[in-house]
Amino acid sequence: MKQRVFSSIRLTCFLALLYMAGFNSCTKKYEKINTDPTRLTSLDPGDVRGLFTNAEYMAMYSGNGSAEYQYAEGFASDLYAQYSAITATFDPTDRYNIEQSWIQEQWIATYIKALPPLMAILNATDKPETMALNAIARIWKVFVMHRATDYYGPVPYFHIGVDSVVVPYDSQKDIYDDLFKELDEATQVLKDNISQPAYGASDLIYDGDNSRWLKFANTLRLRLALRISDVDPAKAKQEAETAVQGGVLTDLSDDAYLKVSGVDYNGFCRQSGWNEFRMSATMESVLVGYEDPRLSKYWQPAVNTGKYDGVRNGMDVAEISADENSPDNNSQPSVRLLPESMSTTPVTVMYTAEAYFLRAEGALNGWNMGGTAKEFYEKGIEMSLRTWGITDAATIDKYIHSMNVPIAPGGYFNTPALTDIPIKFSADPEEEREQIQTQKWIALFPDGEEAWASIRRSGYPKMYPLIHSDNPDLPPDSMIRRIPFIDYDRDRNGEAVKAAEALLKGPDNAATRLWWDVK
């Protein structure tokens, strides 16, 4: 018995060894093992639409639960435009302190998040059957890049997307020239292919409506034209007139909003739950003084007092800590701008109202805008009020003709009135300029990036001096002119940043004016 069992073991061993000898190639499955099943290794033609969705989200700091809005805009241009002021002791950005590790998120949003899908689309759609897709992507790229250059001045533009150890910066003038050229070409192409199906439902702004993209592109061109109106008036006039001829945003339904979701949400709303900012005294002075019907649409009364109250920009830690300046004693954003609405309130991309204010200013410059400055000024106000749901004609009319002036907020710093300019359109051209810019500033809310650029160029509306400035280059009563070059890029692209300093009109600090900022 025992013998038999052992011999069967031997036999088994022998057979097993034979069996094992028959093995074959071993790393055959390695490629499959090393392929991530949850991601894509290549893109099919339909994925171009998904790329555009992402480019829209990312440009508006809304993609995939990102917190970029606050870093890129909430702790920067929203404060510089004095829409809001900081009430959190840890945050020094309201005192012109450039927190590089925060503001770099704007750079990352531009170069790492918004541009890569756009460049991928441009590469994939340069074909006759996808010309509309191509043109819209070019328009969106202009939108992305004008925001970047208006923050810093020179930025990498012509050589992006190249695998290189240095990506050079380009001068703001060269960039603007190309932005105009791009808009010119893209609008032509889009007009020629206006019926070609484009992004459809993947376009979260205009739902695939090419004609409204065309209006958007022309309005963007008008915006850029006014931007250069002091540095190159002739070109500005020509670009502005071409834009208006091509057709700009005119109707309420032309308002450009980005649809949001529970994941890709409205960045402004998201940050307003953290109680780190409140309405600025600047807004309080203007909106309360004007008895502006938009006041309650933008802000809500303070929890403790039931009154609309704003705080001054530039408070130090002790002042922020004072009771009177605490979050609950001041106005937080309205419900539609709070986190509970962050997956429903769409992100403002561009208002139709702005197109009218731009035309008003153009008309004041003597350009052919198809109407008078007064007409456009009043239409712009009306459009903005309607945008915020104020549709009663009498209310609108009363507002447009109001002689109300900004109030003195008083309070902790005994703040005087911001200015004495009323709403009713003046007869004095300089006052008209101030009125147009003041109303544009109100209407642009909460688009701090455009508001700050416009204030820098035009000098209106007036702003309160900061209570304190931590920035040695900027006295408290000065306006910050630009964001210095980003350390994040300096660490990675130092040579190019060094070279870019020569493209500036002064040292690389926040006091140096941009190319178009000459007044």
Next chain:
Amino acid sequence: MSCIARFFIRCFTVALLLYIFSQAAASSRQDSLSVDIQGKNMTIAQIFKALHQQTGYIVFYNNGIIDDQERLDMNFVHADLRKVLDFLTKGRQLSYVIKNRFILLQKAAASISPMGQSGLQTAVAPDTTITGNVHDDQGQPLPGVSVVLKGTTTGTVTDVQGNYSIESPNTQGTLVFSYVGFATQEVPINHHTALDVTLGSSVSALTQVVVTALGIKRSVESLNYAVQDVSGDKLNKAKETNFINTLQGKVAGVTITKNATGPGSDSKVLIRGNRSLMGNSQPLFVIDGVPLAGNVGMLNSDNIESVTVLKGASAAALYGSQGQNGAIIITTKKGKAGEISVNYSGGLTMNQALVLPELQYEYGQGDAGVYSANSEHGWGPKAEGQMVKLWNGDEVPLKGQPDRLKNFFRTAKTLTNTLSVTGGTDKVQVYFSYGNTLAQGIMRNNDLTRHNVDLKINSYISPKLSLLTKLTYIYEDVNNRVRPGDGGTYALPSIFCAPTSIPLGEMQKYSYIDNTGTERQSYWLPGSSVLLNPYWALNRVLYYQQSDRIIGLFTAKYDFTDWLNIQVRGSIDKTIQNDDHKVYADSYFSQVGSDYDYGDSRHQSVNLDALLSFNRDLTRNINLTGNIGVAVQQGNYKDVSGSANGLFKPNFFFMSNAKSPYVTNSNGRNPQVQSLYGTATFAYKRYLYLDVTARNDWSSALPKENQSYFYPSIGLSGIVSEMLHLPSWVSYGKFRISLANAGYGGQEYLDRNYYSVGSGGAVITPSIQSIGTYKPEITNSFEVGLDWQFFDSRLGFNFTYYNTKTKNQLLLIGPPPGTLFQQKYINAGLIQNKGIEVVMNATPVRSENFSWDIGVNFSKNRNKIVRLTPTISSIVISDGDNVYLIKADKGGSYGDMYVKGWAKDSLGRHLVGSDGMPILTDGLDQFIGNYNPDFMLGVSNSFRYKNFTLSFLIDHRQGGTVIAGTQALIDQYGHSKASLQGREGGIVLDGYTRDGKKNTQSVSPQKYFGLIGGRYPAAGFYSYSSTNTRLRELTVGYSLPQSMLSRIKFIKQAEISVVGRNLFFIQRDAPIDPEVTRGVDGGGLEYCALPSTRDLGINLRLSF
């Protein structure tokens, strides 16, 4: 290369068939003492081994009574065991006794009388019987110990339970206890009739065996690299919920950083410094041959027999990729043949916060000297008992509440129990244990429950085939694992930043019901941006984590002959984990009302290997042992996590109640690594060893052309004390030298760019540029060492110098963002670690009743970044939340920290503005130090007096820098003791203005600390030396004497001990425990971390 995966399937088929057939064979086999031993030129050692394998009997004999290297020709087929033994003892003046599972060889002249057998009588008439028990220093009974009455030929040996009985003519003699592998001990009888003896192991007396890579047992003599052993007993004396922490100070060159997240936290273990800049520098943990995939701290430490630390790359060369940072090999206890033995071990530990922030209790809530009920600050008026109205309307006297932190935290209790049962026959031995841990954290909502079940079965199915089956199941749930900083629960920053004038009792009213019937948070600054009522944070921001883990191992070993065997092994480590994170409505930081996140993850790692081992004498003087193996290793994972983004019905925490649920998935496979490897050790006359290893790995992570990589090692060791005739006071002397390579095969999915699909159908472009030319990382190491023992091994030292260089590191660098990639993988860099390790032991006193042992561990590591890439000289490794930057600079070392500091003028004087405030540097640009220590020192002393033991371990860490983030925070809030500075009269800083004038301007402390402190402080003001010395462990133990236990029949052994851990600091520079940094990888920064604990406990061990 052939398909190893298939090979394994085949191996297992074979193993299974062998198993089935041998089962049949075993059942048909009669219990018989017949053996087959055939062979020419067999050494006696080989014969004994064969006898053991065939019969399960162990042969015991004293050193020197037989030359086990003597060679004999054997030809016994189905011969009776006694016949073989007769043959072996014939003509050698030897006799043998077969008893239970032992064969005892003794000099024939001595009378041998195992218990129960009458020994040969000598001329001396017996009149006293002395009985007792002999055990080792871990309390395990030692069978087969020879007990001889000194100067006579009277002797006996201990039985299976270690008991002996010997007759002595008087009560004045001396008994000599000797046993293979242990120091011989002489014990005077001194009128005793019962003598229990503990034998200590001796380094020189016998070849010490350690478990090395792949579970290969090797004699220490043949090793050419540094290993250090710690017995499980030493780890278990003063327990922690993560037993790895108890290695601290016990092994030279090992640094352990606790993650301050409450009971059961993971820990960062580093052996000889950081080798990899961005990859993993953690060593590999291996338990009974199974590489672990999950947290090693979950294991039941009571089951640990020993822990061996393989420090160098050469030690781990055979683990390949995983072992290049060294390996920590854990061997668990196994079943023992014989009667069933039941062991119980239990402990109760009390934990208390060791270091708490120093607060001020003189000034009340408020700002600028004025009381404010809504302020989060302590800049209010002097608190002198004046009545004030709190935010909630209550009126209380304004005064400091000095016990507030002490009372906020609790004295936590940790209860551990392990019951183990072991027993078996000579064919099957079983070890079973059940353990549980109920551990509270010092945070009142934090606790851990863990159950561990372990079953280990060793079966000797036939003389040639043995099987080991092991199954471990672990259940763990953790309530509210503490997340330090403000990343989630906020309870720690909230209590540290609560005004010290608010009584704790008022804070405990953390919520109220508003007029809509909704529960609201009651906090002094409603809607605060960062802080919460600390009790709200404890009770309304909840986090629950539950895991199930299974570790399984199956090993089959088959001996072809006495010099050749094959071992086939398969193992799995699988963890299923569930996370639930519940945020109640009105927790300010949640933007969407109440919110809920969950996560489900499954991670597993599978290892299969086959190892052919041989051991042959090539000539009379040269022995060759070697192994050839193949292995395949594969991990995979599946994670699903979801966020509710707000709940429809508030505070009802289910995904079906989510407003806009967002689910993310990741599942995939870790790299598959297939390996072919071999080792060969040539031993010359058993004193000179040459060791060669070679390994080739194929990693699926690498592109086809780089998939295969080869790395060898070579080493030499020599036992000087055997080669030369050294003075007798030199007990042992050895040198060792080794050169080794280790390769690392990388991470999955890096060789291609991937697009992801996001919500709304968005297609997301990759932000990290892949590495199409991915190469394996290679570590070269050089190591020399000396191991010497003197004076009968009462003094010894162990010295190692090493130098490792790691190149081709996988680095994630930041290319210019204009390339449209945020990061980019490259292979580059050269990191050097060199250092020394010294281990010393001394036994100043060793006698029957009293002994004193000293152990010293010293290590010093220097890390240098030799180069990064030709174009890059600095890489950001970690951007610590705007507080510090960890950069790898060419010429610098890993862990260099840069912060915002106090600017200086050209003369090196601190700059102050015209307003008297300090001028800060521009960004995170001031080098503040490196967070790694300069050297580490651990000194342990143990004393034994009769049945009492006392031991303590003092642990010293020299150098390194730590940033005290909590201090910066509470300074700004005006709660710290430091913020009392200048309350009346202001602070005049010692500095100069830009125009060179000495500062005379005074600033208010609120303004000053407002600038330098806070959440994002100028950390240059908050860096401290990490140097500290602490009493790490103190234990006092008492084991009940055998004489007492013999009255309580059923208890064989009992030991009780009082233990303390982390009791106090002898020296400390920082205002925190510098060991407590923000996370496993966030070295150097403390920020609202859970305080470390002082532990005091009592342990009980019983054997039945």
